[in-house]
Amino acid sequence: MASRSGFSSRIGFVAAAAGSAVGLGNIWKFPYETGENGGAAFLLIYLACTILIGFPVMVGEIALGRQAQANPYGAYTKVGDKNWGLIGLLGILAAVMILSFYNVVAGWAFGYFVQITFGDLLVQEDFSAYFGNYVANIQDNLIYSLVFMAITAVIVVRGIQGGIEAASKLLMPLLYVILFGLIGYALTLENAGEGVAFYLIPDFRKLNYGTVYSAMGQAFFSLSLGLGALITYGSYISKKENVVSAAAIVTLADVSVAFLAGLLIFPLVFSQGQTPSTGPGLVFVALPGIFQGIGGIGGKLIGGGFFLLLAVAALTSTISLLEVPVSYFVDERKWPRKRTVWVMAGAIFLLGIPSMLSLGASDFFTNFVYYEGTDKSFFDLIDDVFNNIGLPLGGFLLTLFIAFRWKTHNMSKELELGFPGYLNSLAGKYINFVIVTVCPFVLGTIFLLTVLQKFFGVLEFG
Ligand code: TRP
Numbered sequence: 304m305a306s307r308s309g310f311s312s313r314i315g316f317v318a319a320a321a322g323s324a325v326g327l328g329n330i331w332k333f334p335y336e337t338g339e340n341g342g343a344a345f346l347l348i349y350l351a352c353t354i355l356i357g358f359p360v361m362v363g364e365i366a367l368g369r370q371a372q373a374n375p376y377g378a379y380t381k382v383g384d385k386n387w388g389l390i391g392l393l394g395i396l397a398a399v400m401i402l403s404f405y406n407v408v409a410g411w412a413f414g415y416f417v418q419i420t421f422g423d424l425l426v427q428e429d430f431s432a433y434f435g436n437y438v439a440n441i442q443d444n445l446i447y448s449l450v451f452m453a454i455t456a457v458i459v460v461r462g463i464q465g466g467i468e469a470a471s472k473l474l475m476p477l478l479y480v481i482l483f484g485l486i487g488y489a490l491t492l493e494n495a496g497e498g499v500a501f502y503l504i505p506d507f508r509k510l511n512y513g514t515v516y517s518a519m520g521q522a523f524f525s526l527s528l529g530l531g532a533l534i535t536y537g538s539y540i541s542k543k544e545n546v547v548s549a550a551a552i553v554t555l556a557d558v559s560v561a562f563l564a565g566l567l568i569f570p571l572v573f574s575q576g577q578t579p580s581t582g583p584g585l586v587f588v589a590l591p592g593i594f595q596g597i598g599g600i601g602g603k604l605i606g607g608g609f610f611l612l613l614a615v616a617a618l619t620s621t622i623s624l625l626e627v628p629v630s631y632f633v634d635e636r637k638w639p640r641k642r643t644v645w646v647m648a649g650a651i652f653l654l655g656i657p658s659m660l661s662l663g664a665s666d667f668f669t670n671f672v673y674y675e676g677t678d679k680s681f682f683d684l685i686d687d688v689f690n691n692i693g694l695p696l697g698g699f700l701l702t703l704f705i706a707f708r709w710k711t712h713n714m715s716k717e718l719e720l721g722f723p724g725y726l727n728s729l730a731g732k733y734i735n736f737v738i739v740t741v742c743p744f745v746l747g748t749i750f751l752l753t754v755l756q757k758f759f760g761v762l763e764f765g
Pocket of ligand 1: 323324325326327328329401417523524526527528529534619620623624686694
């Protein structure tokens with residue numbers, strides 16, 4: 304495994320991991336989750352989950368990957384044994400399932416770029432109706448998500464240095480620039496203040512148990528934790544690097560983009576008289592309004608540019624998701640890399656089709672199951688099982704693994720490389736404490752309560 308090709312530099316790893324973290328989770332999912340869960344109170348819980356739990360788990364994941372120099376299954380097997388390896392396999396399955404629906408949404412973003420720049424999206428009168436028709440249009444969805452998966456595959460074929468790093472380094476800074484510009488504009492709109500208040504002034508009466516598990520699921524999803532993507536990326540990072548500070552930068556980048564996305568979306572939603580709790584369509588309905596307001600060729604360019612950047616942010620995330628099963632088949636099954644990438648990409652694209660049909664195109668997939676008192680689509684089910692429940696569960700199992708099998712002193716030794724004095728530093732004490740005592744308890748409890756609440760006895764098909 305000495306020849307495992309790694310990132311060329313520290314900035315390369317940070318850019319790639321931040322590229323993985325920053326994506327649709329920040330700009331599409333975070334605003335609609337916040338909108339559905341009462342605004343500022345959700346924001347606060349999400350920040351707490353990210354900083355108190357997410358960050359230490361991220362350090363643990365990267366450390367495990369670097370120690371083992373392997374994919375998630377290989378990592379748990381080498382550092383633990385075959386039984387612990389099952390955690391890695393679960394993570395690989397979750398990567399496949401999450402990528403299957405993520406790719407569909409990435410296709411929407413890509414399609415919006417095309418329709419704004421070259422089509423008539425911005426002359427519409429009702430963006431909500433437009434979105435509804437758009438997601439139910441199977442032909443367009445198939446094409447855009449197929450193209451998106453193909454681009455992902457091309458980059459993953461080129462491997463870590465060639466593709467993943469280069470794409471991330473270039474485009475991340477651009478995303479900040481356009482976000483800041485749009486926020487400045489959005490805040491001048493009428494009623495923008497109401498949106499800011501909804502987003503930043505907490506109303507704790509809106510808190511309930513659902514807020515907590517949604518916030519935890521969102522924190523894990525957004526940081527790319529819980530299924531081994533960062534084990535995989537960690538396996539490519541040099542032993543000379545400081546994993547703790549790298550993880551801190553990635554966490555900061557991720558949180559800041561999510562925070563800024565909220566600061567853009569809610570003023571828009573309120574200035575356009577929409578409701579913040581409309582679900583997955585939120586940003587696709589709210590954002591075109593601002594570009595229409597800018598108007599003319601400027602509106603087209605800025606609007607097209609925004610969705611293009613969103614698609615690129617999604618691309619650096621789909622890359623990291625596809626890399627998970629690919630590294631497994633290449634490492635463990637000795638498949639040739641190129642063939643593995645194309646087989647996986649094709650299979651995952653097909654697996655995404657039921658999710659694609661979940662927003663009105665097919666009644667069967669749109670009202671696929673019944674739980675929590677309502678009909679849920681296939682898309683909802685996958686999101687709940689593999690993201691909201693699965694990722695924190697993955698974090699729970701990782702921390703059990705570190706606490707009982709790998710042992711924190713061994714993890715600390717790995718972290719001392721690149722961070723001499725880790726064990727006695729404040730950061731080291733904090734991270735080890737959270738991983739061994741806080742995480743198993745908190746994440747275990749959340750897992751149990753969530754499963755009980757969502758599925759206890761009531762999972763009917765039809
Ligand atoms: N974090 C990405 C986003 O916010 C999605 C993602 C990429 C992901 N890789 C992951 C989520 C691994 C969980 C695990 O858009």
